[in-house]
Amino acid sequence: MNILGIETSCDETAAAVVKDGRQLLSNVVASQIDLHAKYGGVVPEVAARSHIEQMLPVVEEALACAKLDWSGIDGIAVTAGPGLLGSLLIGTLTAKTLAEVKTKPLYAINHVEAHVYANFLDTTSPPSFPLLALVVSGGHSQFVLFQDHLNYQVLGQTRDDAAGEAFDKIAKLLDLGFPGGPAIASAALRGDASAFAFPKAKLGHDSLDYSFSGLKTAVLRQAQELAGLDHTAPLSTLSAELTNQQKNDLAASFQKTVVDTLVDRALYAFEKYRPESVVIAGGVAANQLLRDELKRRLPIDINYAPMQLCTDNAAMVAALGYHYAKAGKAISPAELVADSALKM
Ligand SMILES: Nc1ncnc2c1ncn2[C@@H]1O[C@H](COP(=O)(O)OP(=O)(O)OP(=O)(O)O)[C@@H](O)[C@H]1O
Numbered sequence: 001m002n003i004l005g006i007e008t009s010c011d012e013t014a015a016a017v018v019k020d021g022r023q024l025l026s027n028v029v030a031s032q033i034d035l036h037a038k039y040g041g042v043v044p045e046v047a048a049r050s051h052i053e054q055m056l057p058v059v060e061e062a063l064a065c066a067k068l069d070w071s072g073i074d075g076i077a078v079t080a081g082p083g084l085l086g087s088l089l090i091g092t093l094t095a096k097t098l099a100e101v102k103t104k105p106l107y108a109i110n111h112v113e114a115h116v117y118a119n120f121l122d123t124t125s126p127p128s129f130p131l132l133a134l135v136v137s138g139g140h141s142q143f144v145l146f147q148d149h150l151n152y153q154v155l156g157q158t159r160d161d162a163a164g165e166a167f168d169k170i171a172k173l174l175d176l177g178f179p180g181g182p183a184i185a186s187a188a189l190r191g192d193a194s195a196f197a198f199p200k201a202k203l204g205h206d207s208l209d210y211s212f213s214g215l216k217t218a219v220l221r222q223a224q225e226l227a228g229l230d231h232t233a234p235l236s237t238l239s240a241e242l243t244n245q246q247k248n249d250l251a252a253s254f255q256k257t258v259v260d261t262l263v264d265r266a267l268y269a270f271e272k273y274r275p276e277s278v279v280i281a282g283g284v285a286a287n288q289l290l291r292d293e294l295k296r297r298l299p300i301d302i303n304y305a306p307m308q309l310c311t312d313n314a315a316m317v318a319a320l321g322y323h324y325a326k327a328g329k330a331i332s333p334a335e336l337v338a339d340s341a342l343k344m
Pocket residue numbers: 009010082083111112115136137138139140163164165167168179180181182185282283284285286287288310311312
């Protein structure tokens with residue numbers, strides 16, 4: 001069964017064709033990173049306008065790369081939420097129009113749930129159930145236990161910032177570039193992770209909730225101290241007062257603290273729920289230190305998805321769409337609603 005996936009929840013316009021929820025036939029992603037970089041973050045109106053321009057060419061390219069025409073597509077899966085409303089509207093409008101015109105079944109997909117399905121793509125050893133997923137992206141940071149496809153429970157999550165959001169904000173503070181995750185990871189390679197001992201917030205030993213906002217403030221206070229500025233100085237002047245080595249050390253110590261927090265909690269979740277497999281999902285799953293530390297500390301073999309399938313793409317949407325199709329979860333085009341606040 002070939003599912004066409006469509007993804008426009010943030011700043012990537014993406015379409016992909018996946019066979020039987022596993023085999024990648026095509027995966028096209030038009031990134032808007034260059035458009036947003038000069039603003040240091042995603043501008044919703046700019047993102048929505050760019051999706052309009054890119055959407056149909058990206059769908060056509062996904063079909064062409066898969067060497068299929070519409071007769072070879074068995075259904076359309078589209079991200080319905082969560083995400084930026086203006087961006088979601090372009091993908092959902094495209095999907096419902098195509099489903100109507102081409103008479104294809106339509107599946108409304110939860111973007112965060114879809115991130116987990118990157119781990120089922122193009123691998124000879126897909127994860128088995130029960131499956132513990134650490135979802136760490138720009139907007140989410142949560143532990144989810146899947147008993148089977150479409151059957152899951154959220155075990156715990158951040159009480160404030162998502163892991164990716166924390167990376168992005170600290171990168172902005174240190175003026176390291178956009179998107180923040182890769183920028184911090186690369187600065188950290190030249191820094192000393194033991195330079196600063198930042199606090200790890202743990203909300204009770206037996207809780208799988210955690211927090212990154214205190215860490216963010218701790219990095220800010222440390223940077224202000226290094227720069228010789230008091231707490232009232234404007235943040236925009238801070239990075240210019242720091243040396244490159246200080247920024248690299250701050251980045252490395254921050255990254256280590258985030259990774260330690262997540263791996264500590266992952267270890268606790270593993271011991272408590274004893275899953276058959278563990279996966280990481282979402283953009284922060286591309287972080288090499290997180291991958292290495294999870295592998296080192298968890299008593300289980302972990303197969304990681306390729307980096308390019310961790311950040312937003314439509315292949316993960318199509319992979320999950322296959323399971324919606326098997327479960328008979330098609331909806332009519334009129335029922336498809338973009339929901340920016342959709343929860344897992
Ligand atoms: N190597 C990396 N290390 C740490 N973070 C990274 C890395 N690569 C990407 N990220 C982070 O991943 C995030 C983007 O991931 P993703 O595209 O999954 O998020 P999103 O789609 O914006 O949010 P959500 O999926 O919650 O809606 C950004 O915050 C980015 O900084």
